[in-house]
Amino acid sequence: MSTTGSATPLSHRPSGWAAPIRELRRFFRPSRDRWRDFRNRKLADPAFQQGAARFWLTRPFARRSSRRLFDLVAGFVYSQALAAAVELGLFDRLKRGPRTLPEIAAATDLAPEAAERLLRALAAIDLVEIDDSEEEVVYGLGPLGAALVGNPGAEAMIRHHKDVYRDLSDPVALLKGNGPPTRLSKLWPYAAAPGGTPPGDGDVAAYTDLMAASQDIVAEEVLGSYDLSWAKRMLDLGGGDGRFLRRVAARHPDIELHLMELPAVAEIARQRIGDTRFGRRITVHQGDFFTDPFPEGGFDLVTLVRILHDHEDAEALKLLTRAREVLRPGGVVLVAEPMAGSDDSAAIADAYFGFYLLAMGRGRPRTPREIGRLMSEAGLSRIHEVPTALPVATGMVLGEIPRRNVAFT
Numbered sequence: 001m002s003t004t005g006s007a008t009p010l011s012h013r014p015s016g017w018a019a020p021i022r023e024l025r026r027f028f029r030p031s032r033d034r035w036r037d038f039r040n041r042k043l044a045d046p047a048f049q050q051g052a053a054r055f056w057l058t059r060p061f062a063r064r065s066s067r068r069l070f071d072l073v074a075g076f077v078y079s080q081a082l083a084a085a086v087e088l089g090l091f092d093r094l095k096r097g098p099r100t101l102p103e104i105a106a107a108t109d110l111a112p113e114a115a116e117r118l119l120r121a122l123a124a125i126d127l128v129e130i131d132d133s134e135e136e137v138v139y140g141l142g143p144l145g146a147a148l149v150g151n152p153g154a155e156a157m158i159r160h161h162k163d164v165y166r167d168l169s170d171p172v173a174l175l176k177g178n179g180p181p182t183r184l185s186k187l188w189p190y191a192a193a194p195g196g197t198p199p200g201d202g203d204v205a206a207y208t209d210l211m212a213a214s215q216d217i218v219a220e221e222v223l224g225s226y227d228l229s230w231a232k233r234m235l236d237l238g239g240g241d242g243r244f245l246r247r248v249a250a251r252h253p254d255i256e257l258h259l260m261e262l263p264a265v266a267e268i269a270r271q272r273i274g275d276t277r278f279g280r281r282i283t284v285h286q287g288d289f290f291t292d293p294f295p296e297g298g299f300d301l302v303t304l305v306r307i308l309h310d311h312e313d314a315e316a317l318k319l320l321t322r323a324r325e326v327l328r329p330g331g332v333v334l335v336a337e338p339m340a341g342s343d344d345s346a347a348i349a350d351a352y353f354g355f356y357l358l359a360m361g362r363g364r365p366r367t368p369r370e371i372g373r374l375m376s377e378a379g380l381s382r383i384h385e386v387p388t389a390l391p392v393a394t395g396m397v398l399g400e401i402p403r404r405n406v407a408f409t
């Protein structure tokens, strides 16, 4: 197995250092608590806030933290300005070059004042750039707008947020579980009932497309961070329309590839894979990965890409155990999804997916260590976290079964 970054072992037995480190933390806790109380008292004091904003040495920190706080307060408005721009196809128009206000107003069917209001809002959050160096002001893509143009997955999510934000409109009811049924639980029908309910055709295409739109970036992260050329036979569980496996097929001509999906999605995968040059290399199996038998023959690699976080611990453990049971000796289970806990991905995993999955009705983001613990319970060993370049898109944890003394099923 080889990785481009350095893999971090996820140990589940406390090391010899665990006890002394705990003691040290306990020793320093009173001073840490005192410092935290002092800091919070000061930060909550309006006089201190004003003083910090005026004093030259503390001014940059005061500005930065008030800006961060205001960004949290205003985040929904920023998102809605972005949603309006996507719905109006603004970024697609600007990618061909800067435009004047009358041109943009005409193309988006907005009154010039409304178009200008939108453009100025987008410029303030780096999505658009205003060039007023000539007599006629023109509007072009800003750095974040340009990045968005190259990321169809993000655009699909922005459109999807109409449903997500409606479900989050009463967050306390959502947390208490006494709100109305959510849209996301209908969009992701397998989420509503343990064991999976075969979904209706219309919704299936919608959620399969939504996943496929962001799959390229995830596939790139997985394949760029972990070299799976050693594998001869691979199974992708819940592989959607097969986009991930098509990328694997393109890079690794010798791996035999299998995908398992719920029947309605498997049908879409068959069609989409069949239309490509990989039609003969990828076998699509329809079935429920909790209850139906897995394809026979033993696998070197079983992948769970953006699957585990959709499920509660008991189901995740069952899935990992079933995956381990079809591995050949020396085989690997690879879990790839946004992971909680790290500074780089905490906002997307803990905050965004934490609430998203709550609205969906099941599942939770997990830290690499939590995934590792489930892998260990499922009978996997040599559990490693593999770093990816873009943890917001996906993290990665691998677990293996040893080459010897393995009951091979």
Ligand SMILES: C[S@@+](CC[C@H](N)C(=O)[O-])C[C@H]1O[C@@H](n2cnc3c(N)ncnc32)[C@H](O)[C@@H]1O
Binding pocket: 190, 195, 196, 208, 211, 212, 215, 218, 237, 238, 239, 240, 241, 260, 261, 262, 265, 287, 288, 289, 290, 304, 305, 306, 307, 310
């Ligand atoms: C979040 S999507 C991820 C799809 C794909 N792996 C990706 O990353 O784009 C979860 C996938 O798991 C599939 N799935 C959910 N429950 C399943 C079950 N019980 N058996 C088989 N597939 C299932 C869904 O149909 C869906 O395509």
